[in-house]
Amino acid sequence: MILIIDFGSQFNQLIARRVREHQVYCQIIPPAMLTEAYIQDTRPEGIILSGGPSSIYGENSPKVDPAVFNSGLPVLGICYGLQFMVHALGGNVRRSEKREYGFAELMIADHGDLFAGIDQQTQCWMSHGDSITDLPEGFAVTASTANTRVAAVSCPERRLYGLQFHPEVEHTLKGRDILSNFLFTICGCRQSWTMKSFAEQAIEDIKKTVGDKKVILGLSGGVDSSVAALLIHKAIGRHLTCIYVDNGLMRKNESAVLKESLTRHLDMNIRFVDASDDFLGPLDGVTDPEKKRKIIGNVFIDVFDREAAKIEDAEFLGQGTLYPDIIESQSVFGGPSDVIKSHHNVGGLPENMKLKLIEPLKFLFKDEVRQLGLEIGLPEDLVWRQPFPGPGLGIRIIGPITRERLDVLREADAILLEEVKKSGYYKKLWQSFAVLLPIKSVGVMGDQRTYENTVVIRAVTSKDAMTADWAKLPYEVLGRISNRIINEVNGVNRVTYDITSKPPGTIEWE
Ligand code: XMP
Numbered sequence: 342m343i344l345i346i347d348f349g350s351q352f353n354q355l356i357a358r359r360v361r362e363h364q365v366y367c368q369i370i371p372p373a374m375l376t377e378a379y380i381q382d383t384r385p386e387g388i389i390l391s392g393g394p395s396s397i398y399g400e401n402s403p404k405v406d407p408a409v410f411n412s413g414l415p416v417l418g419i420c421y422g423l424q425f426m427v428h429a430l431g432g433n434v435r436r437s438e439k440r441e442y443g444f445a446e447l448m449i450a451d452h453g454d455l456f457a458g459i460d461q462q463t464q465c466w467m468s469h470g471d472s473i474t475d476l477p478e479g480f481a482v483t484a485s486t487a488n489t490r491v492a493a494v495s496c497p498e499r500r501l502y503g504l505q506f507h508p509e510v511e512h513t514l515k516g517r518d519i520l521s522n523f524l525f526t527i528c529g530c531r532q533s534w535t536m537k538s539f540a541e542q543a544i545e546d547i548k549k550t551v552g553d554k555k556v557i558l559g560l561s562g563g564v565d566s567s568v569a570a571l572l573i574h575k576a577i578g579r580h581l582t583c584i585y586v587d588n589g590l591m592r593k594n595e596s597a598v599l600k601e602s603l604t605r606h607l608d609m610n611i612r613f614v615d616a617s618d619d620f621l622g623p624l625d626g627v628t629d630p631e632k633k634r635k636i637i638g639n640v641f642i643d644v645f646d647r648e649a650a651k652i653e654d655a656e657f658l659g660q661g662t663l664y665p666d667i668i669e670s671q672s673v674f675g676g677p678s679d680v681i682k683s684h685h686n687v688g689g690l691p692e693n694m695k696l697k698l699i700e701p702l703k704f705l706f707k708d709e710v711r712q713l714g715l716e717i718g719l720p721e722d723l724v725w726r727q728p729f730p731g732p733g734l735g736i737r738i739i740g741p742i743t744r745e746r747l748d749v750l751r752e753a754d755a756i757l758l759e760e761v762k763k764s765g766y767y768k769k770l771w772q773s774f775a776v777l778l779p780i781k782s783v784g785v786m787g788d789q790r791t792y793e794n795t796v797v798i799r800a801v802t803s804k805d806a807m808t809a810d811w812a813k814l815p816y817e818v819l820g821r822i823s824n825r826i827i828n829e830v831n832g833v834n835r836v837t838y839d840i841t842s843k844p845p846g847t848i849e850w851e
Contacts, residue, residue, distance in 0.1 A: 343367040343524065344385045346375055347668070348393030348403045348421050354665060355509045356391060356419070358706060359517065364532035365524050368704065369668050372405045380412065387415040387528035390422025392507065396471050397421070397428045398436055415500040415527045417455075420469050423494070423503030430477035430501075440470045444512060445486035447493075455495060455502050455522050456483060459515045465492070466512035469505060500527065536709065536716040540572065543701045547576035551657055556699060557649050558659035560585045560611060561731070562599050565661030565702060567723050568714040570609065572701050573659050575717060579610045581659065584648045586641060589617025589747065590733030593755040602720045616644045624735065624742050630851035633742070637732045658696035662703045663710060727772045728806070736851040740779030745832075750777040752830040753796045757822050761800070764818045771803035773812070775826075776839075776850045784834035786827075793834035796826055801848055809843040 343360050347353050347369050360367040368383070375388070388409060395402040407429040410416060418426040424434045447465040449456045465486070473491040476482070480501070484493035494503045502523065508516035524530045556573055560566050560583040573581045583603075587596055596613055603609045623636045649655065702710055714724040730736060734754070738746050754775040761773045776797040784791040798819065803809035823836040839846075 342383060342385050343387050343389060343528065343530065344375065344380075344383065345369045345389045345391055346372050346405055346422070348372065348391045348425070349395065350392035350420070352507055352509050353391050354668065354706070356389060357664075359509050359520050360389075360524065361534060361706070361709070362517075363521055363524050363530075364534045365530045366534040372403045375405045375409060377408070377412075380409075380414070385414065386530045387417065387523065389523075390416065390418040390425060392420030392422060392468075395421060396436060397424050397434055398471075410499065410501060413500070415523070416502070417523050417527075418501075418503040419509070420505060420507060423505055424469075424471055424473060426501060426503055427473050427477060427480075427494070430480075432473060432477040432480070433475035434471050435474045437470050437472060441467050441472075441488055443467065445488065445492075445506065447484050447486055447506065449484045449493075451481065451483040451495065453483070453495070454497065454526050455493070455504075455519060457522050457526060459518055464512065464514045465506035465508075465516075466510050467492075467506045473505070502527070536712040539705075539709075540575075540713060540717050543572055544576040547573055547699065547701060550699065551577050551580065553580070554656040555652065555654050556581045556657040556659050557652055557655045557696070558583045559645055560599070560603075561729075562591075562595055562723075562726070563661075563729060564714060564719075564724060564726050565663060565707075565710060567603070567661075567719055568710050568717070569659055569661035569700075569702050570603070571607065571714070571717055571719050573699065574607070574609050581610060582652050582655070583609060583611040584645060585611055585613050586644050586648070587613065587615050587617060588620040588637065588641065588644075588733060588735075589744075590620065590637070590735040590742075592729070592734070592758075593751040598722070602723060606720070607718070612648060614644060614648050616640070619644055620735075621742065621744065626741055628740050630736055633735050633851070634732050637735055641731070656697060657699045659699045659701070661710075662700040664702075664704050664706055667703050725768055727767070727770065727774075730849060736849050737774060737776045739776065739850055746777055749794060749830060749832045750775060750796075753777070753826045753833060756825045756829060757798060760818060760822045760825065761814075764815070766800075766812070766814060766818065769802070770812050771801050771806065771809060772848060773798075773800035775799070782835050786834065791834045794832050795835045795837065796830075796833050797837050797839050797850070798822055799839045799848070799850070801843070803843075803848070806848060809848050811838075811840045811842055814838075 345356055345367055353369055357367050357369050428434050445465055445467050447463050449461050480494050480496045482491050483495050486492045489505055492505045507513055508519045558570050560570055570583050604611050620640050627633055711724050734750050735742055738750055757775045761767050776799055778795040780795050781792050800812040800814055801809040802812050819838055826833055826836050
């Protein structure tokens, strides 16, 4: 296991991903958490100090206790992490207002440990302001670029290493090999981080934590809550009750699919609650997107609360929280003993529930959750689901939501998904869905004039939903979707394709 100290770099999660790709477990922690006690507790094989936007001369620049450099553990400083190490150990860092940013040719001077097996010249990627001018005692320069004499350093006797460039980004061509040298040659890590071993351990942990108590879990049908549910189910069986709230804003056959795959095939204990009246009543006539979201969120809490209260002796609440959520809120200290807090997975639950949290996925990234799902036998259809927003079709019907309009959208959406899946594009797209507009237009069908609704096809590619591009779906696929929607869905006579990227658009229309 490797500890990654978060000095604020936008690439931190990428460092963690790279380490885990080598099947080595790692955690990202804030600098203040790196204490001797924490090291004793977690027994890491090595430490990576991340980059960050600060200058070591900045007023609030992040720091770790320099004792870490004498702990005997291997330390790899990246960018700011390297500058911090050099400064802390008596070297010199020159302040610079100018940033060096982009590709550089790295010339390697020492092919010992960190650069073993790597070509003498290779492309690396730089992003730094300050530069190192003098090294601490015992350190030597191991690589340079034309602009940066000190591009890499090492002090093998103390097992301290540093890189001024970013090995974690794709632009550093041998970045993976450099990290591999650090993990295996220098730190002596083993490749033991697999989803199989994770699942076994997690199931044991859940058994121990929960004992013979009961757990409830809000199942949305998304991959995170489904994997969390199945993992907990494997640990405690019917002591887990999942609550699936049908808010009336779900896609076609949503409940049926879950019933079939989770209840029938996997024997999970799921309560299906038809609460469409609870939601559609208060939504009547509401057109403002944020009002819709608020109503849906609040009603969800009421319904979930009502249903949860029916389950006697529940002591725990299971959630599918992922590692990026934890890193972002820096609540790494969280554990099963935390009292329930508001969380987007369940739309925020009442403070007074006083349930303890079980978050078995809280150290996993999304792609690891998918691997885990496959490992523990979740059907592929559920594992590869595209994200679906909590407010569901409610924010894909522009204007007032009615049962009739929901039915129209559901049918159009189902056709769209069916065709996207048939075309082989489903997994390649971040999301693909239909939107129903409050606009009617004139058409002609047979010999009849029509005056009906407009459906928009939205399909985007994205890595994390922060930015997205409209998908270049083949015309034939778009054509089939359009034809089928107009022919098969009553009330639609026009289909358009949304070619807006994000930014400036958003993925959803509301
Ligand atoms: P936007 O529309 O902001 O969406 O580009 C980014 C991602 O977030 C999803 N989304 C939501 N998810 N509740 C959710 O649970 C919401 O209110 C909500 N709004 C947007 C959207 O589907 C996309 O994946």
